[in-house]
Amino acid sequence: MESIFSAISKHRHSYILMGPYFLLFILFTVVPVMISLLISFTYFNMLEFPVWVGWQNYIRLVTDDEVFIIALKNTILFAAVTGPLSYIACFFFAWLINELRPKVRAVMTLIFYAPSISGNIYFIWQTIFSGDRYGYVNGILMKLGLVLEPIQWLKDPQYILPIIMLVQLWLSLGTGFLAFIAGLQTIDRTLLEAGAVDGVKNRWQELWYITLPSMRPQLMFGAVIQITTSFAVADVAMNMAGFPSVNYAAETIVTHLIDFGTIRFEMGYASAIATVLFVIMVASNLIVQKLLRKVGE
């Protein structure tokens, strides 16, 4: 016991400096995760004291909630399409932009990065895909004579998901993209030249054998960010397709969670949904990190 106290007092400056941040971090991140986990095993409506129900919420989720199955399917589909695509796009465009002259590079970086920082203005896509003839897509298609009637882009289940994916991709070149641009600038030029001497023949070999391995830390970081965002999609879906969307075509795990948490006040059930999402996110992060260790080998 004594040694713990003496260790703490010896390093007290470190703990004092970290104190404020970690107090808040624990209060607003660590504790909520624990509470959420606990509540997920209860029935809790915010008014009465929670009642312990064991695995019941999880069982109901899997066996008795058709909308959750739709949400799960949508989320996985979404993550499987936008996750890798946005990740590859982040890297690919960073890589291309990096070859430009500095001034042009600055402009192109701004153009690609701007959508993700412009304060959630993705609702302009609502106007573009608006269901009347003033919507831009409808207007253009009708002008060209490709369709005769305006298409209800955001009301027709067949179109909703692809449109949300498109908007999410447009928004997705964010922090990860910036990290890649920066990482590319730190690569040692002599490495590339040495590679050329040793028989690297084209840009693709250079990319695989030299560039990618030297960027492993940024690749990991970018993967965490892109995976997390692609699983957590909700705002774009709710704003574009409405909430709830037609036939739940745009329902995702997070919108389902919001439905039970803030509208129906079934906190236990909503927490079970949150826990499932958390497990999926961490698991896919671990798998992807394992894969990334193989890059360039």
Added chain:
Amino acid sequence: MKTAAWKLRSKRVNRSLFGDLSLFFLLAVIGAFMALPLIYTINNAFKPLDELFLFPPRFFVIHPTLSNFSDLFHLMTDSWVPFSRYIYNTLFITGAGTVGHVLLASAAAYPLAKHRFPGKGLAFSIVVLALMFSSQVTAIPNYMIMSWIDWVDTYWAVIIPAFAYPLGLYLMKQFMEQIPDALLEAAKIDGASEYRIFWSIVMPNVKPAWLTLVILLFQLLWGTDGGGFIYAEQLKPLHYALGQIIQGGIARAGAGAAVALMLMSVPITLFVFSQSRIIQTMATSGMKD
């Protein structure tokens, strides 16, 4: 035209002209796609109402006007919460949240980067794990905590959690690891306390890093709509007000277009002025494990 604007950096090894041309054609096409909605937002804000509802719709403005902006201010001065109030709310939330985050995250990053003490590894791995999930996972317990400490319907419910956002600590720690130990040792020999070293030596040396944190937090908070914590109309931020105007439909389309431009231009301007610094930070921080 040797220096045509987007000619490549140099004759680098391993580059074929055909490859260059086709890849940059691709870059240009997708770049145009990325930029279209932004250009569209700018044009829309200056379109008179009849141009906003032209058929077939036109992308560019023909007779630019400022009437959308004056409509917006009329509309907003008539409402019982004046528009300036929304602006103030957003500025306050963004400003306070950003400053607090930079201070607290830097203070916590310094020992994580430069000291050895029990619990350091654990603390950092929890922060890294926290990078992996999104805020929605903890939305419900967060709301409960806020209501226990009576912060629902105050700015603090949005501001204080932003202080402890994991991404900033992560970047800051990686950046501080680059500061040479010799510099800190020298200060210690001269008798400076840990707090003094942090404030007078470490902080001035990581200026580009806090600029990066400022931008990241600014973006995060600038786009907030109150996050489900703020219900009082007079406390609502700009982004929420925008949503209300947009739902107003055709009559308010012009005003909506004007707000959109306002919302968009502030973070973009900020980024333009700090771009080189940010990229420098991300580059030197190396994001190594």
